[in-house]
Amino acid sequence: MGERSQFSVTAIVAMGIGTALYAVFTIFFNILQIPGTQLVAVRPSVAIPMFFGFLFGPLVGFISGCFGNIIADAVSWGGFWWNWDVGNGLMGMIPGIAYYIIKEKEELTSGKSIILAIVLAIIGAVIGMAFAAYTDYIFGYGISTLEEATTILFIPAAATDAVNGAILTPILVAAYGSAVKGRGRG
Amino acid sequence: MSITPRFLSYVKGTSVVHRLDPRTKIVFILSSIIYISLSDSFEVLLPLTFFSLLFYVSARIPLKEASRTWKFLLLVILVFSGFNLVFLTLLEHEESPPVIEFYGIQITERILYRAILPLLKLLTLGITTLTVVFTTDPSRFAPAIAKLGLPYKLTYVVDLAFRYIPIFFKEMETTLHAQMARGYKPKGGRNPVSRILSIVPLIVPVSINATLSIYDIADSMALRAFGSRKKHTWYRTLELQGRDYIIIAFSIFLLSFILLYKFGILNI
Numbered sequence: 001m002g003e004r005s006q007f008s009v010t011a012i013v014a015m016g017i018g019t020a021l022y023a024v025f026t027i028f029f030n031i032l033q034i035p036g037t038q039l040v041a042v043r044p045s046v047a048i049p050m051f052f053g054f055l056f057g058p059l060v061g062f063i064s065g066c067f068g069n070i071i072a073d074a075v076s077w078g079g080f081w082w083n084w085d086v087g088n089g090l091m092g093m094i095p096g097i098a099y100y101i102i103k104e105k106e107e108l109t110s111g112k113s114i115i116l117a118i119v120l121a122i123i124g125a126v127i128g129m130a131f132a133a134y135t136d137y138i139f140g141y142g143i144s145t146l147e148e149a150t151t152i153l154f155i156p157a158a159a160t161d162a163v164n165g166a167i168l169t170p171i172l173v174a175a176y177g178s179a180v181k182g183r184g185r186g
Numbered sequence: 187m188s189i190t191p192r193f194l195s196y197v198k199g200t201s202v203v204h205r206l207d208p209r210t211k212i213v214f215i216l217s218s219i220i221y222i223s224l225s226d227s228f229e230v231l232l233p234l235t236f237f238s239l240l241f242y243v244s245a246r247i248p249l250k251e252a253s254r255t256w257k258f259l260l261l262v263i264l265v266f267s268g269f270n271l272v273f274l275t276l277l278e279h280e281e282s283p284p285v286i287e288f289y290g291i292q293i294t295e296r297i298l299y300r301a302i303l304p305l306l307k308l309l310t311l312g313i314t315t316l317t318v319v320f321t322t323d324p325s326r327f328a329p330a331i332a333k334l335g336l337p338y339k340l341t342y343v344v345d346l347a348f349r350y351i352p353i354f355f356k357e358m359e360t361t362l363h364a365q366m367a368r369g370y371k372p373k374g375g376r377n378p379v380s381r382i383l384s385i386v387p388l389i390v391p392v393s394i395n396a397t398l399s400i401y402d403i404a405d406s407m408a409l410r411a412f413g414s415r416k417k418h419t420w421y422r423t424l425e426l427q428g429r430d431y432i433i434i435a436f437s438i439f440l441l442s443f444i445l446l447y448k449f450g451i452l453n454i
Binding site: 007008009010012013014015016017019020021023024025028029031032044045047048051052055063067068071074075080081082139140141143144168171172175176179180 | 219223226300301303304307308311315319339340342343344345346347348349350351353354355358379382385386389390392393394396397398399400401403404407408412413
């Protein structure tokens with residue numbers, strides 16, 4: 001699957017494209033706020049950094065999620081929160097484990113690859129959102145108790161991101177696998 | 187159906203904040219984030235809230251340009267977060283002495299510190315970042331980050347992202363029109379939620395097309411010897427002026443003050 005270095009020209013371009021794609025879709029989805037939560041939006045676009053992490057490695061996934069979230073939040077809300085940016089980065093980074101397991105493009109459409117995409121998307125969403133929600137509590141960003149951080153931040157954010165990621169990431173991986181079949185590279 | 191972002195934020199201007207070097211704004215915003223994170227009382231936080239407001243007012247951003255973003259930010263901070271915080275604090279049923287009372291409503295010390303202080307933190311952070319977003323041309327961020335010492339490859343990620351965002355908006359619109367030509371009927375009308383949900387089917391085709399183009403872009407960059415040298419120069423040059431040094435000195439003061447306060451060397 002192309003050059004396998006985290007700092008190759010391909011990886012740098014993937015980071016830039018992943019960041020732009022995640023930002024473009026998230027700007028729209030930021031409006032879909034979940035009632036009773038604090039700034040938590042339903043974002044089907046979380047599958048983008050997960051997919052980029054899966055395909056190009058953990059660093060590409062992290063940068064796409066982190067930078068994409070900064071730009072999207074800055075454009076739609078006029079502000080950004082560093083801990084949610086890191087949380088989004090982690091969501092893209094964890095599916096990057098697949099980069100070291102799936103080494104051939106032919107494997108992308110296999111059952112193993114699909115299951116891996118689902119499992120890593122869920123783990124990524126849980127770890128990423130746990131980091132974001134509990135750092136909000138630690139630094140007192142509008143959250144004053146641990147229960148609050150769990151009920152109005154962690155559970156809604158992790159559940160929606162895990163569902164969106166688990167549905168869309170394997171679709172993206174399989175679609176990309178089919179698209180690059182027969183291509184000389186990719 | 188047209189797809190355009192509803193609150194794209196850079197507002198052209200000639201104010202002193204517009205003329206600040208983007209590096210200065212990045213340094214100020216980072217020191218403000220640390221200051222806000224570590225402040226634990228009104229006495230410590232309020233001076234920064236005041237300076238953030240001063241920073242915003244100095245930017246002379248026309249209200250009609252900023253009103254949509256402000257309405258949304260205030261709705262999120264004061265209504266969503268405000269109600270959540272006040273009600274959750276009240277539900278805890280812990281006794282606390284009243285500090286302020288008006289029209290029979292008592293603001294207790296507990297509400298003040300566990301609901302109003304976090305709100306003020308969010309608001310202060312919002313004012314500062316909003317000012318920077320409104321007054322900085324996105325194309326100046328990449329050279330600024332590079333000049334701050336970040337590796338140029340990482341800086342190029344920011345540059346590429348800003349360059350491709352408008353292209354992907356266009357790509358989304360083209361893909362939507364192509365799907366409509368094949369019979370897809372997006373839900374439009376006045377309901378914003380259904381309009382946004384009609385974008386979901388675009389995620390897969392737009393992402394796959396964009397991912398396939400990565401190799402072509404990488405090849406053309408490699409052919410121009412991108413990455414072959416350790417140093418990289420930028421077309422846009424940046425130079426710090428007197429006003430930048432004042433803001434940087436103020437940012438350093440903010441950082442030193444909050445660290446000395448947090449480690450107990452300075453008492454308020």
